[in-house]
Amino acid sequence: MTDDKAARTAPVYTGPRWFFPSALIHELDPDASRSRRRPRRTARDWVVDFACFLLAVLIGLLGAETLQNSDLPRALSAADQMLGALSCAALWLRRRWPFALAAAMVPVSFVSETSGGVAVIALFTLAVHRPFRYVAWVAGAQLALVPLYFWWRPDPDLPYAAVVVLFVVLTVAVVGWGMFVRSKRQLMLSLRDRARRAEREARLRAEQAQRLAREAIAREMHDVLAHRLTLLSVHAGALEFRPDAPRDEVARAAGVIRESAHEALQDLREIIGVLRTGDSEDAGRPQPTLAALDTLVAESRQAGMKVTLDQRVTDAASVPASVGRTAYRIAQEGLTNARKHAPGTEVTVSVAGGPGEDLTVTVHNPAPEGEVPPVPGAGQGLIGLTERATLAGGTLKHGPTPDGGFEVQACLPWR
Numbered sequence: 001m002t003d004d005k006a007a008r009t010a011p012v013y014t015g016p017r018w019f020f021p022s023a024l025i026h027e028l029d030p031d032a033s034r035s036r037r038r039p040r041r042t043a044r045d046w047v048v049d050f051a052c053f054l055l056a057v058l059i060g061l062l063g064a065e066t067l068q069n070s071d072l073p074r075a076l077s078a079a080d081q082m083l084g085a086l087s088c089a090a091l092w093l094r095r096r097w098p099f100a101l102a103a104a105m106v107p108v109s110f111v112s113e114t115s116g117g118v119a120v121i122a123l124f125t126l127a128v129h130r131p132f133r134y135v136a137w138v139a140g141a142q143l144a145l146v147p148l149y150f151w152w153r154p155d156p157d158l159p160y161a162a163v164v165v166l167f168v169v170l171t172v173a174v175v176g177w178g179m180f181v182r183s184k185r186q187l188m189l190s191l192r193d194r195a196r197r198a199e200r201e202a203r204l205r206a207e208q209a210q211r212l213a214r215e216a217i218a219r220e221m222h223d224v225l226a227h228r229l230t231l232l233s234v235h236a237g238a239l240e241f242r243p244d245a246p247r248d249e250v251a252r253a254a255g256v257i258r259e260s261a262h263e264a265l266q267d268l269r270e271i272i273g274v275l276r277t278g279d280s281e282d283a284g285r286p287q288p289t290l291a292a293l294d295t296l297v298a299e300s301r302q303a304g305m306k307v308t309l310d311q312r313v314t315d316a317a318s319v320p321a322s323v324g325r326t327a328y329r330i331a332q333e334g335l336t337n338a339r340k341h342a343p344g345t346e347v348t349v350s351v352a353g354g355p356g357e358d359l360t361v362t363v364h365n366p367a368p369e370g371e372v373p374p375v376p377g378a379g380q381g382l383i384g385l386t387e388r389a390t391l392a393g394g395t396l397k398h399g400p401t402p403d404g405g406f407e408v409q410a411c412l413p414w415r
Contacts, residue, residue, distance in 0.1 A: 064077075230340055293311065313352065
């Protein structure tokens with residue numbers, strides 16, 4: 001699987017970008033994730049950042065008013081307000097450096113009352129964008145400094161214990177809220193990953209189905225071409241060993257050779273076309289069924305074989321297409337094997353059955369007379385027939401018979 005194909009099939013975020021955080025869109029969009037650039041703020045980010053800035057400024061102004069009513073020296077009050085203003089300005093960097101800002105606000109908020117709002121917002125941002133271990137360190141430091149801060153600067157309106165508990169609850173609530181937002185984003189990312197895995201598995205299943213179909217086409221190619229090529233071999237051998245044959249027999253043999261070669265090329269062209277387009281084996285020319293069995297036997301007789309067809313099928317027109325194709329291929333492969341391994345013998349093809357019964361296909365040939373030269377072959381045809389019969393829900397048996405011949409018998413369900 002190439003990277004370009006994976007990139008084309010990967011789910012890309014296509015929703016309204018202005019409504020979602022830029023960090024989430026950056027994770028959902030694979031193109032943005034592969035690039036090293038920092039995500040740009042969306043319209044929602046600008047609104048949220050401006051609202052956080054205004055909230056921090058408002059809390060800073062309330063803190064500045066509290067400083068004016070206290071007996072703190074003017075220089076310290078001015079320094080406090082300066083730190084608060086700088087903290088509010090640094091709030092615009094909270095998305096880029098959330099941990100650095102939250103860690104820096106721990107000591108700053110301890111000495112500057114006007115920076116309290118920035119410290120809370122920075123802690124929330126850290127909980128949203130970073131794992132819990134970072135949040136635990138910063139939140140733990142803030143909680144540890146809360147009692148010391150209000151001992152140093154007691155609140156004139158609330159008792160010490162109440163204000164400490166209040167700020168501890170506020171810190172825990174801010175951390176919990178930020179972790180909840182982070183968990184929702186992580187859930188969305190996990191659903192995205194599951195969708196990608198499901199799409200990848202579906203693509204693999206489709207490729208596997210295509211591969212199985214092509215393997216079936218390869219078996220089909222073996223069955224068809226083996227039959228055609230054996231016809232060519234028989235007639236070419238006849239012309240070679242009988243050069244003095246009458247002209248009409250030579251012409252007839254040449255015609256059979258030409259027709260068989262044409263059919264073989266046609267079948268090969270269709271099979272290669274299917275392999276190129278990735279279609280199933282049913283594409284192109286209709287596959288031969290049980291009705292074409294007479295034509296098959298006639299072709300074999302023209303090739304010089306002695307073939308007897310015993311067809312006892314009730315309502316042959318209602319034979320299922322898949323069963324008919326399987327029966328035809330079994331008969332074709334049986335005739336091919338008989339032509340190669342038992343030339344000159346009389347082959348019997350028997351087909352019997354009816355609706356609701358099993359369709360039986362038998363190809364039998366007696367022992368050949370004399371010694372037959374070995375014919376190259378790997379037995380793939382019979383293996384393919386066994387697989388084909390099994391896929392059709394039936395069985396196939398083959399082997400030598402007591403009279404020294406060979407028999408192929410298949411039993412196919414006809415429901």
